[in-house]
Amino acid sequence: MLSVQQLQINGRRDDLLPATSLQARRGELLLVAGEGQDQRTALALALSGRMKPSNGVLSWDNNSKTKKIRLASALVDSPGVNEPEQHLSVRDLVTEDLSLIPRRYRGALLSKPWLKINSFEDIAGLWVEQLPAVRRLELLTALALADPATDLLVLDSPDRHSADPSAWLPRLEALASDAGRPLAVVAVVSALPDNWAGPAAVIGNSVAHPPEPETVEVAEHAPATNEQATTSPSPAHELQDEASEPEFQDLQRTAK
Known part of the structure; x- marks a missing residue:
């Protein structure tokens, strides 16, 4: 289980990530809403062990070591961080991503067999920028799960590719509910879908607000009757x- 308490990251002026708390269990999809792209990316980086928080506690299976969290997690399609370059072909992207998997898991560095086994032959010759939002997400999450050590998926703003939640929500729900490989899936999005009734959190949900000053009522002297x-x-x-x-x-x- 991913457990986060009062996670906060300092910025130059304001907090890059205001204090946020959440939990994500294996077998469930957690949606975290945040208005600013910088805040969404900062949270995604922190949850996947790619950025050290300034304050708060982050743990995966009761282990708070950053290296442990990073090895167990995969950061998917984070803008400006690890989103695929638009000029890459799908075939080249697969070859590049497979090369990052530990040698004992990746086998031969050949994209063709992987594309065939995972049913992506139909898009192998396309540029990444040509992919529909649904197929893009299917491809990137499949590449992330090519590493069998991945138990936690963290997706940064999957809704930026389509305003329609059906382009990303069903895929993430299916991954989280896969009994053969129970995953904890966290998607940091700009807004929760209208029909979402599952686990959810909001960036900044643990910010402490100062108490409002008490108002003292001064009794006026009533005129004599x-x-x-x-x-x-x-x-x-x-x-x-x-x-x-x-x-x-x-x-x-x-x-x-």
Whole structure:
């Protein structure tokens, strides 16, 4: 399982990646939404062990060593990082990617047998830029899984090639639910599809917001009511009332 707590990467001015937490288990597809391409790429690089975070905890199967995470993961189609060059043919791309697989797994560096076994002969002669979004994703994920050590797929913005989620979502769901090879699949996208009801997270979901200052209500002095004015005589009225009392009159006679 991929576990991420308060993952954050510093930038020159603002955070390149604001604090983000998430979990991705084998056998499930997790979608993480983020508006900015820089943030999406930074998260994808960090999740796959290609970029060291400034803060937070990242672990794969309870192991937080970056090398372990990197060996277990594959970063797929990250713009400006490892997206295939547009001038490459599919045949050349396959040859190039197979050469990166550890020697004990890759066998002969021949693209033709691999293309045939994986049913990509129909696009072998095309340029990468000619590929439809669906076939592009199928090809790149198949190449990533050519390494049997890969248990975690991290895809950077697969939705940038098509506004239609059907161009990428079914393929990723099928990979995650493959019982023969249970994978944890994380796709960092610009927005969640409208009909998505599966696991999801948002970049920056662990940013701490300062508490709002408490407002102190100042009680205003209410004006005296007519009743209060009537029942609270002034000092002059009090003297007049006292002068009318018998005791007060007796004192006046004595004084005279």
